[in-house]
Amino acid sequence: MPSLGADMEQGTLVEWLKQPGDIIHRGDVLAVVETQKGAIEIEVFNDGVLRDCRASPGDRVPVGEVIAILDGDDVSGMSIDKPSVSAVPSQAPVPDKPLSPGPRVTPAARRLAQQIGLDVRNIAPDGSGVVGLRQVQASSTETSPPKVQPAGIDFKAMRAAIAAAMARSNREIPHYYVSSDIDVTVFMDWLAQENARRSVADRLLYAVPLFRILAGTLVDTPELNGHYDQGTFSPAQTVNAGIAIAMRGGGLVAPSIQDVAGKSVDELRISLTDLVGRVRSGRLRSSELSNATVTFSNLGERTADTLMPIIYPPQVAIIGCGQIVRRPWVKDGEVHVRQIMSVTVAGDHRVSDGRSAARFLSRFEKRLTKPEDL
């Protein structure tokens, strides 16, 4: 079981993508492992034949324990030095269909079953042999939860990881909060015009230029961007923004995008789409889970007005954006209907003061009135 992050002590095997007897090539994805931060693909670094799988789906395995034996001897035309397998987190593309026997369980159904404590193996599939959300829901009303610990994605572990990080945050970080209601009408009008001239595939969610402007403003407020570790603050050279993304069925991850301020709007659009896609398909890369220097949490459309977020240690700030609402607003001495967004900065008092966040918000507001500068 490879270590997929400094705080990882164990991983739960979700599924084998290769079976004993299969010929394995360097770079193949051997298995999927659920960690506290989501599902990670395990990639093989040697050619050979998979001889034995020592762990079964659902097993919790400590880091360092052998999960598989790879035989490198009897493959003709291959020279292999070591008979053992070494596995590291994969950056390979996701295979379309996992090779798993039995009825197919949709990932969303697997997650729901895990949450309500049902074993997917006990759920009858539909006519086409698929266990979906409906089959899980139907099953949950007619059966009592089984005693068996169900296999699959471990939502309890994810919740435990969120709880551990947030409890540490509340215990160690003296938070302060500074908030502004910001008129984003000019920004949203610019976006509508921008999208009108773009083809479907290139259109922007407002989150994309919003994150880009937040990151650009953070460059001028370095005390909100970096890590606080062992009594020392180290400002970061780039703005690696953790983006809080809710997972369907529950849970939350905040994988990072590197150097957001250094990206064009379209580079950021592509990065964000890719990231959300991999959160949805449950395939993140280990580097994305550890190097954020600040976090953005954008509630989005049809949600709630204000968010008071908690800093993700060792970061020193998190910025929460509420939904955009139309409100009566005084502008040039008259009341107008404007689009308003509440933006909250949570900062770490060991590193900065409310004044920093206030300055940040004022600069951010100013930049939002000139979106064409992006």
Add this chain to the structure above:
Amino acid sequence: MNKPELSELVTRALYAVAPDLEGETIDPETPFRDQFEFDSMDFLNFIIELHQASGEEIAEADYPQLASLNDCVSYLKQKNV
């Protein structure tokens, strides 16, 4: 395309943007947003898939007409896809 073909096209587009839902039955009347916790990113990606699969240039103003499976089928039908 006829209605079943359009329905298939829309379903494939949905699975493409939400691979964790692949195989799920889609209620044709309920908006995706309410049925599957679709957020704005899911929805935009879905529109992009729909555009690529149908060749239809979908205006942003038309997005509200594409909330559910039946909505999408009617919309594409009306566009003669």
